[in-house]
Amino acid sequence: MKIPSLLLNDGHYIPAIGLGTYQIRGGQGIDQILSAIQDGYRLLDTSTNYDSEGIVGEAIRRSGVPRAEFFVTTKLPGKYHHFNDTLDSIQESLCRMGLTYFDLYLIHWPLPKRGLYPEAWKAMVEAQKLGLIRSIGVSNFEPQHLNRIIKETGVVPAVNQIEVHPYWVQERMLQANQKLGIITEAWSPLGRGSAALNEQIIIDLAEKYQKSPAQIILRWHNQRSILPIPKSSSLIHQRQNLDIFDFKLTNDELLKINSLEKADGRIDGQDPNEYEEFN
Secondary structure, X not given: OOOOEEEOOOOOEEEOOOEEXXXXXXXXXXXXXXXXXXXXXXXEEOOHHHOOHHHHHHHHHHHOOOHHHOEEXXXXXXXXXXXXXXXXXXXXXXXXXXXXXXXXXEEOOOOOOOOOHHHXXXXXXXXXXXOOEEEEEEEOOOHXXXXXXXXXXXXXXXXXXXXXXXXXXXXXXXXXXXXXOOEEEEEOOOOOOOOHHHOHHHHHHHHHHOOOHHHHHHHHHHHOOEEEEOEOOOHHHHHHHHOOOOOOOOHHHXXXXXXXXXXXXXXXXOOOOOOOOOO
């Protein structure tokens, strides 16, 4: 299946949808990722803190697909925000995955209470110069975090991966990213659990377009210029999640999905200004 690409602000192209690997682990996880690769996924998103870097690298090797066809993303843990720790962590992750470079590397959370994220960003700029990373970006960054690293380095992130789903629409952050020329990626684009999939608005649109509820939500992301990273271990769902480029929601339908937003819609209340990553 041919997946469209998006142009990043550094000149590289990224697939318009990817596979998340959170909680996909072990030998079974390798099989699940291999299946996704066979179905056409090329953007594979992992993180040191997901404990899935090794199996993603192994699936890439076993797939028989040339490395150059993949777009591999991983993320920096909060405990490695010091400059030298960041460089060491990047190299350790490359060794763990059996790769010579990452297509995209992200700071996982800003952790502003510690205030070391600009140091990590400077190290990533250096790693990009060294050829260890092709594109550099961030995750869960608010406008003030973006502005600080840009001011201190002059380098604008290519991507900001944030929480976006029908209960947390993130129009404010989408506009902030777009103003800076940053691609917005969505983690947990379907939300957690099946609540959003069971909303009547979503079910009605699924019936109208002869699609699954998940496909409706992923298309909603796509038409908002957001790159979704759905995680699925189900082979059927993996395949369905890719099949979102042959129909188009109306503007009114997009707004109806936006109307599902909740004031407390964040997953586990993970506010980037307060969240202490996995501590």
